Amino acid sequence: MKEIADKFIALAANKKKNEEARSFFLKEIEGEYNPLLWKCYISHMTEKRDRFKKKERIALLGSSNITPVKNMLRSVFDANKISTDYFVGEYGNYLQELMLDGSKLYSFNPTMTIILLSLPDIMPSVYEYPFSHNKKSVDDLLAKLSRDLRTALGKYSSALAKNTTYVAIVPSYEEPCNYVYSPGSSFKSDNYLMKLQDAVESLEKEKNNIVMMNGRRCVSKHPARRIEDKRYWYLGRIRYTDLFFSEVAKELMGLYRIINTPSKKCLILDLDNTLWGGVIGQDGFENIELGQDGIGRAYQDFQREALKLHKKGIILAICSKNNESDAMEFFKTHTEMILKPEHFAAKRINWSDKASNIKDIAREINIGLDSVVFFDDDPAERKWVRDSLPQVTVPEPPQDQFLYAEFLKNSEWFKSYKLSEEDLSRNITYEAIARTKGLKSSSSNEGAFLKSLAQSLTIERVDASTVSRAVQLCQKTNQFNLTTRRYQLADIKDVMSYKLNHVYTIRAKDCFCDYGIVGVLILKGQASDRSLTIDTFLLSCRIIGRKIENVLLDWVKSKAKAEGYARLYGVYSKTEKNAVCANIYKDSGFTVVYRRGRDIKYECSLDKRLGLYPFGKFVKVELKKSRDGKKT
């Protein structure tokens, strides 16, 4: 153990090697617990006060003495280049600290609050005098504790909006009734733990700055005697060993990273020796390792992990050096494949270099290279991609291919704290897009393609149930957004207050799926010169390139003409990202009125015959009356 500490100190002593010292420490603490190494980190690294840009003010509240966790947290945060300041609350006093506005805790003004609770501390009477209790008294006590905890946490999290509170209830090895093997559910530590965790979790759903930490993960890797130590309890009211506190620090750091770093969005996979064992071009299909038993099972498990990620909303893609027809044939004919072609939003199966292919894939599915993870068994390919595209994450997989699935499962890149509805539905859309792309190449002409898609659009006047989605689209749509006006809720309401103005949402559907609301259209009428202006026109990038935009503009033209307007105006304001819609007005028969800076104003006269998009008839457009019954 001292040898490791010595090695660390040598790195820490050399300022040029501090970066190396940090990663050495982070790697070592994943292995066998080494108390000396932790102490060395504090005395050789954090004392240098390399102040980092990123800072956290951390308050520690425990039901017993949790001071040892302070230096350990300081070390792991420092190793991740985050400076930290601490407030350690008086132990056992956490409820009062949380409830009293004027407490030292509030004046410390933390950005992170960590609350570590132990069952024997918070319900001492049950643990000390279990035979004076019965089911009802235990239930009453748990109900009161839950209430108190919820009240205190609720108040605290509302008062300190910038603070995130991490709550952990530590599973107890100690049982209230040790002398009875089966004392009934009222006397089991695990039941208390579950009830109290439920109370915090229900609050966590309401407040976004409360995080429930999994206390079990801090104790489950070690036997009881290495977690609880009565000697320190009697000498210093410290219930747990340093080993336990080091686990807490690591767990918290992991959770902190999950919460504070955006998860990767896309996993690009190689095929040969990654999804299956062997090379299909050389070994022949019958010799490929993939199946229920033996070695093949390891590859199947890896595919299962990738499929789980797909279902969680991670986009999958293929980048492989192969003949595309061979690879696709294998996908189609091999019965043991878990992943199917439709699980991949993009495929680059060819002989060009992988870096260009990856760049292409990212462009195709509209994501940044920094949200891509590329998984390949071949070290040369990994190096090539790493060197040419440093933004892409290229993991170093384990030597042993049997461990690929475990490696993926335990990796950090795709973890998120909660699962959102959007995550779950994302890939349904991407699958549909992938299928429409298949159609596009198989349909020989545009009209046939559009006909086979069977798209239908529903235009609806915005109402209370859809306005928040409209605002969200205004805020986030970058690519197909002609004017990029970032309207807030109040702005939309303002626009709607004038009777010649209309705010519409657009829903899209095709033969594959219902995309939900994918666009916003804001029209402003002017009675004086009988003109209608397209103030905002935006569409989600998921459905660009299927002529919906042309059909919608035609709908606006026809509607304006029918309502007696003489001309239609539209503006294209150029931004860094909206080149995709630069020509939409020109293509739709508008003429330029003027160019001013980034803006081009277009006009379309409605007096003459309207030039409509020829294949528009293949897209169904329906204007739905709003729910409140007003005419739109």
Add this chain to the structure above:
Amino acid sequence: MEKKLKFLIANCCQIEPSDVGDDAGVNATPNWDSFGHLQIMVCVEQEFGVVLDTKTIAQLTSYKDIIRYLKATRKKNGK
């Protein structure tokens, strides 16, 4: 053994090993307070492979005490 113990105390107390003299102990050495003491004891157990009982932890409050204890233990174990 002496050098290793001083190294260990230094790192627990966040001072230089050269600043840990033979007279080091609770309240005489910076950061060797009741909390620092427990930190030192954790490392002593780990690095010297001993298990200290509660009373011993409470008593080994100086560098000399610890050295004496370690030597006695070593003798008892016949090393």
